[in-house]
């Protein structure tokens with residue numbers, strides 16, 4: 001079948017899988033939870049990688065590579081950090097026909113791999129800051145049903161691990177990195193995100209605090225964690241004994257030693273899933289121009305049936321392709337024989353190419369091409385004179401339109417509430433809640449529990465939605481956007497009635 005067989009709003013999982021396969025983003029693999037990244041998706045990851053890597057290098061971060069294997073002893077170094085996750089760790093137990101004496105874990109993340117070497121390499125405060133990043137893949141043997149890009153047993157990511165002399169330097173870097181994550185989404189993927197802080201309950205257990213960029217999937221009304229930047233305080237430096245002499249020799253506390261202050265930060269191929277889910281439509285992928293493998297496809301039209309009569313049109317298409325490529329545009333003329341223009345339109349629409357230029361005898365005579373915009377199917381003639389510059393500006397406009405469209409949708413689904421009656425209906429209407437919250441975990445738990453039970457009110461036992469409860473997504477840094485608490489006075493926590501500490505986003509989680 002050539003067309004997308006599912007409607008996005010009717011069968012989202014079916015639509016998502018169909019769009020990824022027919023958009024040639026990935027293919028299935030016989031090991032459950034693993035997928036093949038085809039050029040259409042892998043090149044998006046490469047654009048993210050090259051942009052982000054250039055930015056962190058400006059900050060002084062250096063790339064490196066540690067082994068993917070972790071000894072049992074090393075992995076289990078800090079019980080509490082790992083025990084919650086132990087079921088997800090994959091192990092190598094045999095090589096060929098011989099059983100391994102010591103079972104070896106495959107990294108699920110690299111703290112326990114890297115930090116013993118931080119302890120070894122950091123001797124003096126002059127060795128600080130140490131700021132290393134890895135581009136690699138990690139393995140987490142999750143048992144919840146896999147989802148391409150969003151929950152896979154192996155995924156590509158970058159993991160940054162930095163160490164500083166002072167907490168302030170670390171705190172500053174946490175936010176610098178989070179800002180880069182936000183830009184990956186807004187500037188490369190045209191996806192709006194909200195930066196904020198995770199609650200104590202939702203943060204990474206090994207961190208002092210976790211910051212996040214929260215995305216939103218309108219079709220499900222669910223939030224999605226886009227990337228996290230953690231301040232680890234001295235939690236890991238105490239565990240791994242990463243200490244330096246206090247440069248201030250007069251300080252005797254902690255016998256003049258300082259455990260370094262650390263951060264870790266990660267962004268994964270989950271970015272690709274969010275991009276597809278936010279922008280895709282019932283014709284298939286809609287790719288943001290800045291990361292699209294093909295930005296423009298040129299399709300010859302008005303061809304004569306008899307072979308050999310179309311040389312002039314094909315030549316014009318090839319010439320246009322060369323002109324655009326010379327102008328720095330990723331363009332391709334689709335001169336494949338034996339496929340109708342309509343077939344080609346559909347194929348490139350499924351693959352999400354941002355701009356199609358149709359070129360036929362009438363266009364050539366008018367020295368123009370018909371420009372068809374993928375995001376909204378807008379059509380208009382585009383003069384061939386100066387076309388490379390025209391297309392460049394046009395693609396920038398496409399990016400802005402895609403971002404603004406997604407941002408308007410996200411904003412329209414952020415509902416500021418301060419009375420309980422509206423909570424479940426608003427969640428059921430596929431929105432994210434912005435609630436006044438006292439920041440006590442007990443209330444966070446009650447909000448999740450009550451919103452789950454009421455969402456299942458009157459629902460048959462076997463049909464109850466297990467995850468219908470609203471969990472806290474983040475405490476947005478920008479509190480002002482949600483306005484002063486509604487009645488001007490101190491707003492009450494929606495759950496306990498005590499004074500609220502912040503507006504907090506609560507939602508069902510993707």
Ligand SMILES: O=C(C[C@H]1NCCC[C@H]1O)Cn1cnc2c(c1=O)CCCC2
Pocket residue numbers: 082085086088089108109110140158159160204228230264265266
């Ligand atoms: O990975 C992190 C923390 C940190 N790791 C480095 C990148 C940033 C940040 O994600 C949290 N975490 C999540 N998931 C797992 C682990 C884990 O530590 C360890 C065991 C397997 C599953």
Ligand SMILES: [Mg+2]
Pocket residue numbers: 140
């Ligand atoms: Mg996990």
